[in-house]
Amino acid sequence: MTTMSDVAREAGVSVMTVSNVVNGRPRVGAETRLRVLDVIAGLGYEVNLNARRLRAGRTDTVALIVPCFDHVYFGDLAARVARALEATGRHLVVEQGGATREGELAAVSLARLKMYDGVLLSVVGLDSADVDRLRTATPIVLLGERELPERFDHVSMGNVEGARLATAHMLATGSRSVVILGGAREWSPQESGMSQMRTAGWRAAHADAGREPDPRLVIEMAAPDSAEAHRAIGALVDSRVPFDGVFAVTDAVAIGVLAGLAAAGLRVPEDVQVIGFDNLNLSEFLVPALSTVDPGHLAMVDGALRLLDRRIAAGDEPVVPEHVVGPVRLVLRGSTRR
Amino acid sequence: MTTMSDVAREAGVSVMTVSNVVNGRPRVGAETRLRVLDVIAGLGYEVNLNARRLRAGRTDTVALIVPCFDHVYFGDLAARVARALEATGRHLVVEQGGATREGELAAVSLARLKMYDGVLLSVVGLDSADVDRLRTATPIVLLGERELPERFDHVSMGNVEGARLATAHMLATGSRSVVILGGAREWSPQESGMSQMRTAGWRAAHADAGREPDPRLVIEMAAPDSAEAHRAIGALVDSRVPFDGVFAVTDAVAIGVLAGLAAAGLRVPEDVQVIGFDNLNLSEFLVPALSTVDPGHLAMVDGALRLLDRRIAAGDEPVVPEHVVGPVRLVLRGSTRR
DNA sequence: GTGAAAGCGCTAACAC
DNA sequence: GTGTTAGCGCTTTCAC
Numbered sequence: 001m002t003t004m005s006d007v008a009r010e011a012g013v014s015v016m017t018v019s020n021v022v023n024g025r026p027r028v029g030a031e032t033r034l035r036v037l038d039v040i041a042g043l044g045y046e047v048n049l050n051a052r053r054l055r056a057g058r059t060d061t062v063a064l065i066v067p068c069f070d071h072v073y074f075g076d077l078a079a080r081v082a083r084a085l086e087a088t089g090r091h092l093v094v095e096q097g098g099a100t101r102e103g104e105l106a107a108v109s110l111a112r113l114k115m116y117d118g119v120l121l122s123v124v125g126l127d128s129a130d131v132d133r134l135r136t137a138t139p140i141v142l143l144g145e146r147e148l149p150e151r152f153d154h155v156s157m158g159n160v161e162g163a164r165l166a167t168a169h170m171l172a173t174g175s176r177s178v179v180i181l182g183g184a185r186e187w188s189p190q191e192s193g194m195s196q197m198r199t200a201g202w203r204a205a206h207a208d209a210g211r212e213p214d215p216r217l218v219i220e221m222a223a224p225d226s227a228e229a230h231r232a233i234g235a236l237v238d239s240r241v242p243f244d245g246v247f248a249v250t251d252a253v254a255i256g257v258l259a260g261l262a263a264a265g266l267r268v269p270e271d272v273q274v275i276g277f278d279n280l281n282l283s284e285f286l287v288p289a290l291s292t293v294d295p296g297h298l299a300m301v302d303g304a305l306r307l308l309d310r311r312i313a314a315g316d317e318p319v320v321p322e323h324v325v326g327p328v329r330l331v332l333r334g335s336t337r338r
Numbered sequence: 339m340t341t342m343s344d345v346a347r348e349a350g351v352s353v354m355t356v357s358n359v360v361n362g363r364p365r366v367g368a369e370t371r372l373r374v375l376d377v378i379a380g381l382g383y384e385v386n387l388n389a390r391r392l393r394a395g396r397t398d399t400v401a402l403i404v405p406c407f408d409h410v411y412f413g414d415l416a417a418r419v420a421r422a423l424e425a426t427g428r429h430l431v432v433e434q435g436g437a438t439r440e441g442e443l444a445a446v447s448l449a450r451l452k453m454y455d456g457v458l459l460s461v462v463g464l465d466s467a468d469v470d471r472l473r474t475a476t477p478i479v480l481l482g483e484r485e486l487p488e489r490f491d492h493v494s495m496g497n498v499e500g501a502r503l504a505t506a507h508m509l510a511t512g513s514r515s516v517v518i519l520g521g522a523r524e525w526s527p528q529e530s531g532m533s534q535m536r537t538a539g540w541r542a543a544h545a546d547a548g549r550e551p552d553p554r555l556v557i558e559m560a561a562p563d564s565a566e567a568h569r570a571i572g573a574l575v576d577s578r579v580p581f582d583g584v585f586a587v588t589d590a591v592a593i594g595v596l597a598g599l600a601a602a603g604l605r606v607p608e609d610v611q612v613i614g615f616d617n618l619n620l621s622e623f624l625v626p627a628l629s630t631v632d633p634g635h636l637a638m639v640d641g642a643l644r645l646l647d648r649r650i651a652a653g654d655e656p657v658v659p660e661h662v663v664g665p666v667r668l669v670l671r672g673s674t675r676r
Numbered sequence: 677g678t679g680a681a682a683g684c685g686c687t688a689a690c691a692c
Numbered sequence: 693g694t695g696t697t698a699g700c701g702c703t704t705t706c707a708c
Binding site: 341342343353354357358361385386388389390391392393394 | 684685686687688
Binding site: 001044046047048049050051053054063068069070071072074075076078079082086091092093094095096098106109110111112114115135137226227230252255256258259262281282284285286287288289 | 388409431434444
């Protein structure tokens with residue numbers, strides 16, 4: 001492995017001059033620079049980023065910590081963040097917390113956090129107290145649909161509003177019994193997650209319409225994925241509880257719903273309307289095309305990076321925490337009626 | 339930031355003893371260890387991974403470099419790799435090459451590679467010569483459907499065989515004109531990518547059946563994604579070229595095909611059979627459920643990590659490169675006939 | 677413009 | 693069992 005002093009020796013200059021050339025610092029003579037550059041190319045030298053990090057304390061790297069790699073939603077998110085970061089000359093690495101407490105604790109250990117200039121953290125396994133215990137100098141912006149300590153910057157979707165819009169549309173277009181699949185029967189202050197908030201929106205839409213929803217229409221799910229949704233909607237059909245609309249808490253859930261309804265011989269949207277939440281890239285290409293709530297990802301990513309940069313720029317100065325909520329928008333496609 | 343010498347001073351021992359405790363090395367007295375552990379907890383000390391990396395040259399981190407975060411396929415892959423790595427006490431970070439030459443060159447710069455114990459590299463933007471220029475001590479295993487320099491370990495799917503199986507099934511179940519969507523009209527040695535190989539399998543199946551395929555059935559695509567596929571299949575229907583089977587080069591493409599056929603009023607599988615390639619988690623929940631080629635991901639991930647560990651264990655010793663091909667399997671669901 | 681000295685936080689090697 | 697010495701490859705500071 002060739003080092004900076006190899007280059008220095010070969011070029012007949014000091015290590016410092018090589019460092020100045022490598023980092024594009026101004027005060028280097030033109031021909032010295034050229035000679036150094038030549039030697040660098042000849043030797044195939046590249047800086048040791050670890051050494052630079054140790055010394056300079058700057059990494060030019062931002063981490064995104066997601067619960068799991070294999071949810072389409074987080075892939076979309078990561079791609080968006082990467083694109084936005086590229087413009088600023090930094091780069092993104094994605095790590096997985098595994099949606100478990102242990103996994104996320106490991107991912108947010110001071111040691112790991114110190115490897116990055118900033119961290120976008122999407123928590124699922126940790127509770128608010130765990131997060132509150134996080135005392136680190138690394139700028140962190142929280143992402144996600146949880147109630148979390150106020151002292152952090154936080155970016156989340158317009159959960160309640162989005163769920164309200166979706167449910168209201170189905171009620172307005174003739175659905176009499178709108179199921180919320182992946183909802184939460186009970187409100188608990190600790191467990192104030194995505195399910196709770198979206199269920200609140202579903203309730204709000206009913207209240208707006210002067211209706212009292214049948215409690216049996218709130219279907220809880222162990223995991224909000226397609227497989228579970230497929231099973232759950234099948235069970236619901238078998239149970240003979242009447243329904244003619246489904247608000248699926250995520251598009252992944254909606255995918256399972258569409259499959260389950262088709263298997264049960266129910267037509268979408270004639271017999272049952274379906275709306276999801278996330279507006280995944282592929283949702284437009286489902287059959288029928290999925291109506292969904294667009295959570296304003298672009299604005300969320302922009303917001304998250306703005307908050308992060310603000311903290312990075314502030315250094316050790318205190319920063320007043322901010323909470324950004326994405327601008328939701330209902331996207332109507334073939335799975336709903338006009 | 340508290341350092342090891344802070345802990346040492348506070349505990350009244352030398353830095354080396356703290357290091358020994360932190361790394362669980364044996365020769366430390368029981369009560370000394372306890373005292374050090376106490377101080378560590380009290381001060382909230384955590385090792386500086388950068389310093390450790392610089393000194394020890396080991397990172398306990400493996401990188402997966404993918405072309406893009408927002409392809410479902412790579413999310414599935416990353417999750418599988420993460421799971422397999424966890425068992426060995428290392429962790430995974432995922433980086434994006436952006437599917438461009440510049441992006442991938444940056445991602446595989448010596449500097450970046452040196453940050454990891456090993457790298458799983460999925461190339462798309464680089465050509466074989468670019469990859470061949472890669473001279474690094476970091477163990478690398480290549481992933482993906484390209485012809486690449488022999489001196490690297492390489493894991494790929496059974497492209498030709500998978501495409502052959504898929505096409506043969508449709509020919510055997512009554513399809514007379516099987517389109518390959520996302521195929522390649524011409525064979526070029528440099529561009530020996532996934533499209534070419536899968537087209538070769540499609541041709542092979544025709545040859546096996548004693549048929550000469552209509553060249554108009556090879557549809558090329560700018561990008562193998564759902565949106566492009568949706569457009570392409572619509573254009574094909576409009577063109578009046580008769581077809582009654584579609585082999586989509588990926589499941590993402592097949593999703594667009596199913597949507598496009600539905601929009602054109604064609605029934606799947608009665609009018610047109612469809613088979614994809616990848617067996618994504620969600621493919622089972624499309625309507626109709628997508629028949630596809632399962633590329634044996636599990637075996638591929640196991641193979642990739644075995645090859646990587648082999649190189650890591652070998653250190654500077656030369657290693658004979660290996661090429662692992664995933665065991666393909668046809669998964670028949672609702673989008674094909676019996 | 678260029679260079680010498682110091683040290684970021686840690687661990688390998690060896691002495692005791 | 694524990695401490696001492698040296699140095700990983702780089703950048704910061706300051707002298708010339």
